[in-house]
Amino acid sequence: MRLAVFSDIHGNLEALEAFCADVESQRIDRYMCLGDIVGYGADPEACVVRLRSLPNIEFILGNHDHAVVGAPCSMRRDARRVIEWTKRQLSAESLYFLQSLDVFRNWGDALFCHANPYRPLEWYYVADKSHISRSFARSRAKILFVGHTHVAMAITRRNFFCVYLRHPRNGTIVPAAELNRQIFNCGSIGQPRDGDPRASYLIYDSDKKSVEFIRVAYDHAAASRKIREAGLPEIFAERLATGS
Structure with a gap:
């Protein structure tokens, strides 16, 4: 079974479409979205609709998704401003969908x-x-799969110590759960923060017991332009070009 694990799309339709195009060639059996479909970006409704169209996909609730449906949140002012704007962009169906998401899956x-x-x-x-x-x-x-930090990483626990693989390159393959427990962070599709502006995701192959980290280039200039045209905070447009 080959499972595509991804997170933190953040309303970035250009990055999401690049991911969808890339993953079509990867012989994927199932998809797992770890949340934050919305927030920061200019296309929240389109991203929800596009993701729900993927076959064999499951979803996890993210903190921005949770905030959009009315949960209390501790975010900076600019992020809260985008949350309020996002609420007005989403259909009733999409809001209900986000409200229905679970916080974890096994x-x-x-x-x-x-x-x-x-x-x-x-x-x-x-x-x-x-x-x-x-x-x-x-x-x-x-094995634990997480997102949220926007930084791809593999952490392997060996006795009382942890071995870190930080900033894995495109195509890096890590053996999964051979002897030790592990945490894998898939990074971010729509707003990477590890110095690489390309969309980030991973593929977990449960038969081969491996995790492959993948990066995908996309038109971040178009995504930035949409953020500016929507009147959203400039910082969320600027950081797409640098992945910071």
Whole structure:
């Protein structure tokens, strides 16, 4: 079974379409979207509709998705401004869909969530040692798949230590759950923050027990132009070109 795992689309239709085009050639059996379909970008409704059209896809709730349907959120002013704008762009059907999403899913020996597996609605970043340790300690899953940080990464636990693969290059393949427990972050489709502006996702092959990190170029200038034309904060347009 080949599973495409991706996250943090953030209303970026250009990046999403580039991902969809690329993944068609990857012999994918199922899709897992780890949340934040909306927020920051100018095409939230189109992104929801496009994702729901994909076959064999499952969804996880992200913090921006949660905020859009009325949940309390602790975000910076610019991000909250986009949330309010996004609410007005989404159809009633799309809002109902976002409201229906679960905070995590299990599949075999893997667990999928947007941020962290132990307090999923508090949206901790699984990036520092304390949250990484708690994620391992409070989950029995062999493999954890997360998003939220917008930075692709593989973390392998070996006894009481963790080995980090930071900023994996396009095409990097990592053995999955051979002996040790692991956390894989798929990065972001619509707003990478690891210095590489290309859309980021991964493929988990449960038969081969491997994870492949993939990057896809897209027209970030067009996505930035739409953000500016919508009157959204400039910072969300600027960062698409640099992946920062």
